[in-house]
Amino acid sequence: MSESEESKARVAALKREAAIKAVSYVEDGMAVGLGTGSTAKFMIDALGERVRKEGLRIRAIPTSEASANQASALSIPITNFSDDPELDIAIDGADEVQAGSLFLIKGRGGALLREKIVAVSARRFVVIVDESKLVDDLGTHMPVPVEIIPWGWERVENLLCKTGARHCQPRRNDDGSLYQTDNHNIIIDCDYERIEDPRALADQIISITGVVDHGLFLDVTTEVLVAGTGGLRRLAL
Numbered sequence: 001m002s003e004s005e006e007s008k009a010r011v012a013a014l015k016r017e018a019a020i021k022a023v024s025y026v027e028d029g030m031a032v033g034l035g036t037g038s039t040a041k042f043m044i045d046a047l048g049e050r051v052r053k054e055g056l057r058i059r060a061i062p063t064s065e066a067s068a069n070q071a072s073a074l075s076i077p078i079t080n081f082s083d084d085p086e087l088d089i090a091i092d093g094a095d096e097v098q099a100g101s102l103f104l105i106k107g108r109g110g111a112l113l114r115e116k117i118v119a120v121s122a123r124r125f126v127v128i129v130d131e132s133k134l135v136d137d138l139g140t141h142m143p144v145p146v147e148i149i150p151w152g153w154e155r156v157e158n159l160l161c162k163t164g165a166r167h168c169q170p171r172r173n174d175d176g177s178l179y180q181t182d183n184h185n186i187i188i189d190c191d192y193e194r195i196e197d198p199r200a201l202a203d204q205i206i207s208i209t210g211v212v213d214h215g216l217f218l219d220v221t222t223e224v225l226v227a228g229t230g231g232l233r234r235l236a237l
């Protein structure tokens with residue numbers, strides 16, 4: 001195994017550890033929000049295993065088509081907001097976590113809008129990460145993804161550039177075409193280098209007409225499970 005393969009395997013093992021711990025919070029009869037991404041994928045696998053082996057009875061709302069397909073393949077029953085307007089728990093990964101505030105950047109996988117709807121609908125929102133996701137200031141490693149409607153996107157991109165971003169660019173597929181979310185919108189990735197005031201920035205972004213939502217998740221996280229080489233830590237306010 002090459003050095004980079006080894007490091008990938010180490011990170012995957014950490015993600016899995018956090019995911020398995022979060023799944024231990026799920027109890028019989030719960031309505032559960034299922035996140036998206038590589039860490040959430042471990043979580044859905046672990047949940048599926050509990051459904052299969054223990055006969056755990058849950059209902060789930062997935063945050064993407066990919067997570068919905070994975071859940072269905074594992075025979076996890078899917079519900080909706082009509083039957084379950086409030087979720088008992090939602091579990092999801094993150095791209096950056098500011099440890100002191102539990103503020104997050106999410107949406108590298110394009111699922112930020114459904115993820116936010118699910119997170120704010122949950123009584124308990126548990127974030128699962130490996131320790132590389134912890135930052136002192138949001139924006140250090142990741143741009144903020146902003147989901148916008150496709151029509152007139154260049155205008156919205158211009159306005160987003162005026163919110164203090166170093167660069168703003170539409171997310172594209174490998175063939176150069178615009179990336180499309182599950183909601184048929186597009187994403188502008190805005191790089192701020194370091195976000196001094198996440199609340200002020202969130203207000204500024206959401207006030208632009210054409211913006212649907214953004215990847216700043218503020219005041220929504222109940223706890224973060226961080227898996228690192230020194231073990232698993234739980235961060236809560």
Ligand SMILES: O=C[C@H](O)[C@H](O)[C@H](O)COP(=O)(O)O
Binds near residue numbers: 036037093094111
């Ligand atoms: O849109 C994607 C989500 O916000 C993911 O939860 C986030 O990008 C973290 O993904 P991963 O667990 O693959 O690092």
